[in-house]
Amino acid sequence: xxxxxxxxxxxxxxxxxxxxxxxxxxxxxxxxxxxxxxxxxxxxxxxxxxxxxxxxxxxxxxxxxxxxxxxxxxxxxxxxxxxxxxxxxxxxxxxxxxxxxxxxxxxxxxxxxxxxxxxxxxxxxxxxxxxxxxxxxxxxxxxxxxxxxxxxxxxxxxxxxxxxxxxxxxxxxxxxxxxxxxxxxxxxxxxxxxxxxxxxxxxxxxxxx
Amino acid sequence: xxxxxxxxxxxxxxxxxxxxxxxxxxxxxxxxxxxxxxxxxxxxxxxxxxxxxxxxxxxxxxxxxxxxxxxxxxxxxxxxxxxxxxxxxxxxxxxxxxxxxxxxxxxxxxxxxxxxxxxxxxxxxxxxxxxxxxxxxxxxxxxxxxxxxxxxxxxxxxxxxxxxxxxxxxxxxxxxxxxxxxxxxxxxxxxxxxxxxxxxxxxxxxxxx
DNA sequence: TGACATACTTAACGTCGTTAAGTTAACACC
DNA sequence: GGTGTTAACTTAACGACGTTAAGTATGTCA
Numbered sequence: 271x272x273x274x275x276x277x278x279x280x281x282x283x284x285x286x287x288x289x290x291x292x293x294x295x296x297x298x299x300x301x302x303x304x305x306x307x308x309x310x311x312x313x314x315x316x317x318x319x320x321x322x323x324x325x326x327x328x329x330x331x332x333x334x335x336x337x338x339x340x341x342x343x344x345x346x347x348x349x350x351x352x353x354x355x356x357x358x359x360x361x362x363x364x365x366x367x368x369x370x371x372x373x374x375x376x377x378x379x380x381x382x383x384x385x386x387x388x389x390x391x392x393x394x395x396x397x398x399x400x401x402x403x404x405x406x407x408x409x410x411x412x413x414x415x416x417x418x419x420x421x422x423x424x425x426x427x428x429x430x431x432x433x434x435x436x437x438x439x440x441x442x443x444x445x446x447x448x449x450x451x452x453x454x455x456x457x458x459x460x461x462x463x464x465x466x467x468x469x470x471x472x473x474x475x476x477x478x479x
Numbered sequence: 480x481x482x483x484x485x486x487x488x489x490x491x492x493x494x495x496x497x498x499x500x501x502x503x504x505x506x507x508x509x510x511x512x513x514x515x516x517x518x519x520x521x522x523x524x525x526x527x528x529x530x531x532x533x534x535x536x537x538x539x540x541x542x543x544x545x546x547x548x549x550x551x552x553x554x555x556x557x558x559x560x561x562x563x564x565x566x567x568x569x570x571x572x573x574x575x576x577x578x579x580x581x582x583x584x585x586x587x588x589x590x591x592x593x594x595x596x597x598x599x600x601x602x603x604x605x606x607x608x609x610x611x612x613x614x615x616x617x618x619x620x621x622x623x624x625x626x627x628x629x630x631x632x633x634x635x636x637x638x639x640x641x642x643x644x645x646x647x648x649x650x651x652x653x654x655x656x657x658x659x660x661x662x663x664x665x666x667x668x669x670x671x672x673x674x675x676x677x678x679x680x681x682x683x684x685x686x687x688x
Numbered sequence: 689t690g691a692c693a694t695a696c697t698t699a700a701c702g703t704c705g706t707t708a709a710g711t712t713a714a715c716a717c718c
Numbered sequence: 719g720g721t722g723t724t725a726a727c728t729t730a731a732c733g734a735c736g737t738t739a740a741g742t743a744t745g746t747c748a
Contacts, residue, residue: 277715281726306705316728318706323726327705383592383651388659402662425673431652431665432645432674439648440640442592450597453611456640464634465641465678467687472677475684479672486746490695515736525697527737532695536736690748697742704735711728717721 285323287313292334296376301384304331331380332392338377339397345370346404356412361466363405364437368462371441383442406430418470421477429473436465494532496522501543505585510593513540540589541601547586548606554579555613565621570675572617573646577671580650592651615639627679630686638682645674 291312295304306327310317324330349366350359371378381398409430412418422429440461447455500521504513515536519526533539558575559568580587590607618639621627631638649670656664 398660428673435648436645439644442651463688464637468681471684472681475680478676
């Protein structure tokens with residue numbers, strides 16, 4: 271009874287074909303060039319064929335984001351040498367975060383700068399949670415090792431989300447700000463370490479607020 | 480020769496009518512509900528009448544953003560008591576920034592989270608530059624007053640853009656992240672002071688990076 | 689009075705996401 | 719081995735979008 275299985279395999283392959291085409295379109299032409307018609311043309315199907323495999327465009331893009339989130343999380347997870355102490359690991363995480371954003375701006379935009387209502391399946395896969403857990407765990411480890419000030423011990427989420435927000439803010443501002451605005455933006459690769467070190471220094475001191 | 484003037488006045492009034500309707504639409508229904516047709520219906524004109532006053536939708540929205548940027552800048556400028564020292568003024572600026580974002584999320588999204596190619600006129604008005612100049616000036620004053628560490632004296636832009644990015648990141652992440660993502664986001668009003676104090680503490684110490 | 693400019697309308701084009709109806713081919717069964 | 723069913727796909731079309739072209743009317747000026 272291999273027929274049913276082969277059919278499922280074929281269907282999954284077509285699904286993947288569509289997802290890959292969508293990512294190609296995203297990377298090559300940018301987010302708003304992802305069009306059901308452009309997608310269809312790329313895979314040489316009619317536009318409505320996609321609806322056999324995905325409920326609608328949003329579901330498709332959500333599924334794509336789940337894949338890309340996985341890749342993002344793996345990059346973060348592999349960014350630190352195994353012998354690094356927690357504080358260094360935080361620095362490596364920050365560096366990997368910024369690097370991902372600079373190397374894959376379209377994907378970053380899709381993952382972190384685009385609103386999307388999650389399907390239940392996408393919610394179940396929860397890759398953003400995994401990436402955040404990685405950051406939170408590293409913060410926790412730094413706290414446990416006494417590498418951050420003990421007054422933050424009860425608020426690891428505050429520390430983690432401050433770090434995350436700062437990294438995201440630097441990336442997002444640079445992606446959104448039109449170059450014509452005459453603010454002399456410091457290059458990301460210069461600013462990111464500055465922000466990271468300033469925050470680490472801040473969190474090594476007693477909590478003020 | 481008051482006729483010409485009256486005509487210009489009338490035309491300017493219609494322009495303003497359209498802009499006000501656009502802002503109402505933005506605030507009430509959200510950014511993507513701003514439609515030439517919805518806009519036209521609201522002012523009881525035909526959709527194409529708008530094109531008499533604006534070259535296209537993007538020009539219209541850019542002009543709207545210039546107005547809102549002005550309001551934003553004024554809120555920032557008036558946020559500090561006159562006798563506050565530079566460091567306190569930085570805190571007030573941060574507070575006003577966050578407050579604006581929370582009270583006017585749609586405007587914030589429009590100003591800071593939407594890409595737009597600027598017209599030359601919009602570029603000439605340059606309100607974002609004014610807001611940034613306000614921040615930069617306050618950072619500079621704090622440096623001059625010795626309220627931040629002297630090792631940052633040559634890099635006021637780094638300090639200013641780190642602060643700005645962090646505030647923006649906190650706001651933007653919370654606006655983009657769907658609530659269904661199971662990351663327990665710290666409330667903005669709690670997190671923002673934490674980030675601000677951590678950064679200030681960091682910038683009161685010698686530069687590490 | 690007649691030419692002209694200008695604020696507007698109606699009609700329409702091409703694009704988008706999406707739905708409905710039809711086609712076709714492979715499988716399942718008597 | 720013909721027949722019915724299922725499921726992947728296509729074509730046609732809908733409504734909404736931004737925008738353009740062509741027409742209308744009103745008010746100004748010579």
